[in-house]
Amino acid sequence: MASPSPAHTYTYPPLPPSLTRALTNTLRLPNPTKTQHKILQPLLNQQSTLIKARTGTGKTIGYAIATVANALKKQKTAAAAAAAEGQERENTVILLPTKELGVQVGHTIR
Numbered sequence: 880m881a882s883p884s885p886a887h888t889y890t891y892p893p894l895p896p897s898l899t900r901a902l903t904n905t906l907r908l909p910n911p912t913k914t915q916h917k918i919l920q921p922l923l924n925q926q927s928t929l930i931k932a933r934t935g936t937g938k939t940i941g942y943a944i945a946t947v948a949n950a951l952k953k954q955k956t957a958a959a960a961a962a963a964e965g966q967e968r969e970n971t972v973i974l975l976p977t978k979e980l981g982v983q984v985g986h987t988i989r
Contacts, residue, residue, distance in 0.1 A: 888911070908940070912941070914932045917930060918938075918942070922941070939987045943988045
């Protein structure tokens with residue numbers, strides 16, 4: 880089997896090394912799906928992003944990867960700023976239309 884093109888790996892767009900290790904070693908997700916690849920760069924640039932794709936194409940994981948990557952990038956500066964101001968770290972809110980979908984997304988992200 881041929882290796883994936885560099886454009887379809889977690890090194891492009893670049894993710895924090897700890898997240899790449901977690902995806903490949905712990906979660907056993909060696910490469911992003913085509914859907915994830917399409918949404919990662921805009922999400923990493925913190926652009927509003929909407930994608931329509933079939934069930935099972937990795938949309939939820941794609942959004943979660945970008946959310947965690949952005950949080951990790953901000954972690955050091957945010958932690959220092961929060962400590963200086965006595966604030967907690969940043970949070971993320973995910974809005975979903977149904978409780979059932981919320982349970983499914985929560986399970987996927989955990």
